[in-house]
Amino acid sequence: MTVVEQLHLEKNLKQVEVQHFGEHLTIDGYLGDHDKLNDKSLVLHALNTLPELLGMKKLTTAEVHFAKGNDIKDPGGWSGFVVIEESHISIHTFPGTRFISVDVYTCRNGLDKPYILDFFKNTFDIEEFETNFIQRGKRYPGLQAAAR
Structure with a gap:
């Protein structure tokens, strides 16, 4: 692991105040x-x-499968998934249209969105992005308090 990667990992592992279940x-x-x-x-x-x-822990070996296209809109490509202790990451590529669809879901708070975008930009030479960020379980901290 490079020094930059180690610094990122240390930053990501810092405790973040729980305001929602996950991201x-x-x-x-x-x-x-x-x-x-x-x-x-x-x-x-x-x-x-x-x-x-x-700074997440894989619970399974990552799997990648080829999904052939259809005549509607899907030109086919690779679909992959890894279950992590903190939830999951999935990737679906569509080389014929130079498109990729990614989900990063974690029960942690404080996801480093710019770092993740740079990772995919550099890995697949992506030129443009659309992103959505969802805070999951906004009422979850109240459930934790009630359970105590």
């Missing part, structure tokens, strides 16, 4: 590199690397 970042990436989006081993590498970089 869900969805990423739609456009104009990615066709060959990288069509590389099963690169998708697998991303699923195996990102949890460690975010």
Whole structure:
């Protein structure tokens, strides 16, 4: 692990005040590199690397499968998933349209969104992004307090 990655990990592991149960970042990436989006081993590498970089623990081995396209809108590509102790990460690539769809869901608070975007930008040479960020379980801290 590089010094930069170690500093990021230490920052990410700092305790963040619990204001909600978890965080869900969805990423739609456009104009990615066709060959990288069509590389099963690169998708697998991303699923195996990102949890460690975010200080998360994998509960399963990452899986990646080819999904053939259909005649409607899906040109086919690679779909991968890894279950982490903190929830899951999924990646779906569509090399024919140079598109990628990613979900990073964690029960932690304080997800480093710019870091995750840079990770996917650099891994798949994504040029443009649309993102959505959802705070999950906003009433959860009240449930914790009531359970005590």
